[in-house]
Amino acid sequence: MGGKEIGVRSDVFFTFYFLLSTFYFLFSGESMIKKRVVLTFPKEIVEQPITCHLIKDYDLIVNILSAKVNPNEEGRLVVEIGGQREKLAGGMDYLKGLGVSIQPLAQDVRWNEAKCVHCTACIPICPSDTLSVNREQMRVSFDSERCIVCGLCLKACPYQAVEILF
């Protein structure tokens, strides 16, 4: 079991990406869209430079939020992909053609508030501040927009309040 899991969290990277996409939007004169998705790669194609093709051939900005890629194992990337609408659609078709499954991120992680007791055990574990605590009330909340599906909270939550559905 040599699986290596990498959680990427870099404010600098985010800021840089944000600026870059803003400039792109301003100068291209076309509408930029971006979405966060979970890409699952069959093990047969996991060694191909697919992300590179997405960037070079479709002119997309790919921000890897979390990755688990090993030889001869099904791979998983959580990415934010931005670009022109048509090119993004082309990139997605390219991925589907290779057999990569694409799932929107927000649907995959569920926080069951009724199960949460607001103990805050998840707070230091969550790398993206998806789970955060209001220090006045000492109550936990979940912002699915920030989630990078790293799965660390699943092991940290003693009340099984978080579920990942893939």
Next chain:
Amino acid sequence: MVKTIAQINERIKKGEVVVVTAEEIIGLVDKKGVKQAAKEVDVVTTATFGPMCSSEVYFNFGHSKPKIKAQKVWLNNVPAHAGLAAVDVFLGATEIPENDPANSIYLGAFKYGGGHIIEELVAGKDIRLKAISYGTDCYPRKELDTWINIEDLNEAVLFNPRNCYQNYNVAVNLSNTVIYTYMGVLQPGLGNANYCSAGQLSPLLNDPLYLTIGMGTRIFLGGGVGYIVWQGTQHNPNVARTDKGIPKSPAGTLAVLGDLKQINPEWLRGVSMTGYGVTLAVGIGVPIPILNEEICQYTAVKDEEIYTQVIDYSEAYPQGKPGSLAEVNYAQLKSGKIIVRNKEVPTGGLSSYAKAREIADILKEWIRKGEFLLTEPVQKLPSVDSKIRLKALKER
């Protein structure tokens, strides 16, 4: 200004009682001084909600026809202890299912066990009961496989031989791999620090020398009424304390008991600790009668005055080695970060302060409405004048 519990109960019955929570008394003492606060306030409510191992239920499931002397019992495939009588059963919160791989297939998930069954029983769910026996003339049956429900049980009692720890360690990990402990997931190299106490709301931290909390004290237990029946196991009053008497490491504990049928699953939850096991989270609220200024002063304790020790759970704790990496207070812990070895370490709780706050408020309302009277302890808990010393095992 000296009051008695009997006088306070009279005020409760007349609807004149003044009750505040252990948070509210802090501001009151700050504003009016302890003398005036002790005069005005009759009761301070304290509370805690967190995983409390050493919790169990016992119940009597009634005789079948023909009768069985249950020798071994399983509840939803989780072993329960039946070596008490014929149809009395004892289920521990940390028991895991019969064929659970536990940590033999690392990392054990421990999604289900005794604590979860207790929660399900309380929630009114049917539980499968299997029993086997050797058969006797008076109890001829050898096998039983049926369903039980809390409503049909003769007695169902929550009994916790050690709850409500007076202060607790802060757990960190100095090693270079993730460790999975009863204090939660601990990231390597001081990646996080987990604590487990309600601090300024916690019962025994508001009565540090056990002046009012003792055997027979009536309490809020899991949403119902329960009692303190003894000091808890590992009760250890003689630890280092601050000049205000607050222990600086785990000290006193309580054994509590109450009717499981009164309990609400909101305040009793099964707990799964990855790589460690299962247990039960219990909500407890304890009223402190303000009999004099000294007691009032104790209840005004603040998070920043309660200190505890940061312990390495990768080496020092499992090997039983002494040594604290740092002494921190609960104001720092609740701020979300502490400093250990010059490193800023993010903190996480296991005890829910939000739930403790709710319980303190509920108990306040019960007393205010005259639904809950205080009791006089029939015996005090052993305190700092006792000869108790916590002993480690001497292997022979």
